[in-house]
Amino acid sequence: MCPGNQRNVRSHLFDAVLFDRDGTLVHDVPYNGDPSLVRPVPGARAALDRLRAAGFRLGVVTNQSGVAGGRLAPDDVTRVNARVEELLGPFDTWQVCPHGERDGCRCRKPQPGLIVDAAAALGTTPRRCVVVGDIGRDMAAAGAAGATGILVPTPVTRPEEVAAAPTVAGDLDAAAHQILRRSRLVPAGTARPRRGTVLVARPDSAGDVLVTGPAIRAVAAGAERVVMLCGPRGRRAAELLPGIDELIEWRLPWIDPSPEPLARSEVDAMVDRIAAAGPEEAVLFTSFHQSALPLALVLRMAGVRRIAAISDDYPGSLLDVRHRVPLGIPEPERALSLAAAAGFPCPPATCPSCGSAWPSRRRTWRPDTWSCTPAPPCRPAPARPSGTPRSSPRSPAPATASWSPAGRTSCRSAPGSPARPRSTSAARPRSARWPP
Ligand SMILES: [Mg+2]
Ligand SMILES: [Zn+2]
DSSP states (O other), X not given: OOXXXXXXXXXXXXXXXXXXXXXXXXOOOTTOOOGGGOOBOTTHHHXXXXXHHTTOEEEEEEEOTTTTTTSSOHHHHHHHHHHHHHHHOOOSEEEEEOOOGGGOOSSSTTSSHHHHHHHHHTTSOGGGEEEEESSHHHHHHHHHHTOEEEEOOOTTSOHHHHHHOSOBOSSHHHHHHHHHHHHHHSBOOOOOOOEEEEEEEEXXXXXXXXXXXXXXXXXXXXXXXXXXXXXXXXXXXXHHOTTOOEEEEOOOTTTOSSXXXXXXXXXXXXXXXXXXXXXXXXXXXXXXXXXXXXXXXXXXXXXOXXXXXXXXXXXXXXXXXXXXXXXXXXXXXXXXXXXXXXXOOOXXXXXXXXXXXXOSSGGGEETTTTEEOSSSXXXXXXXXXXXXXXXXXXXXXXXXXXXXXXXXXXXXXXXXXXXXXXXXXOOSOEEEOSOO
């Protein structure tokens, strides 16, 4: 079993938190080789202990170019690191880059090597790590590795680094609070038997559709069949997402930046179109400034029995799951939290039994255990050279098709991507453009 899967994971969002050392955990003393000069920043121990208690594995990722420059011996770094552990408690991995700026190594931040190696040492992937640092290099390394960055600025952090940071926390306690809050929003949950046809909606632009991808993947892991409602500006992105069986395109006048007048005949036809797709339930993804309620009304008219959405506005009988999320949560996590609230918890990135990457073909997935099914056989991920980023398996792109209200449906597979075997009577994915 993969070591990362032995831990009792409460959230499938993050497994580990990786800290920069100088300026983040301890006050920065340039090229420090003297353990007696190690002084933790205020609140560091308590913040780390909160994360340890919550089950996170902790690591340190630190540039020590003083070694390459001859100002520090490797033993000096080791002694200082030991003093840091003495004061702040144990870390599960230490990753140190001893190289200089001109060495062109793969590990010196903003290169991603330290984060990749720390994740590997902890049995997880960079995507499930948070990197906490005090300067832009830390955030750039996090981004390059595919990890989540949180900047904790100090007086020497430049304003442009603060402005560019994915998220900012005032101190380590606030960073720990943010990590715990974001994790709780996306609980691992209990996987349930697959449900029937589920409609997911993200009716805006391509970027909005792509950041909703992980949440749609979570829904796909728990549904027999997924129908996606998208807008014309998001259609090309929607076609790239795995796990979607049918696409319906509709320009929603209450979302579109150049809205056309809304005609009753158009709504009537869309109600019929959605009813024909037969979703038993729906998960409506929105940006924080949009209301899901008009679309919920259309879906209710189409007979959708269970509808989940984020709504601060009172939804009355339009929503069965009214989810609420604090401001400032990154959109992919916001969407994942809605999927989890709707009963589609975020699946782990790898099979808990064999550690292989999440199967690209949903037929191989057992939602009750989050494991691969035996057929096709559950294969371990191929061995890769240390430091090589793990590539995720590519799913075949959904076949595309044109749809017309007269029922003429023509399907064509995307080049080089055979249609997947289906579990339902809909043997081939269909998609629709609306209005036709
Ligand atoms: Mg630093
Ligand atoms: Zn290096």
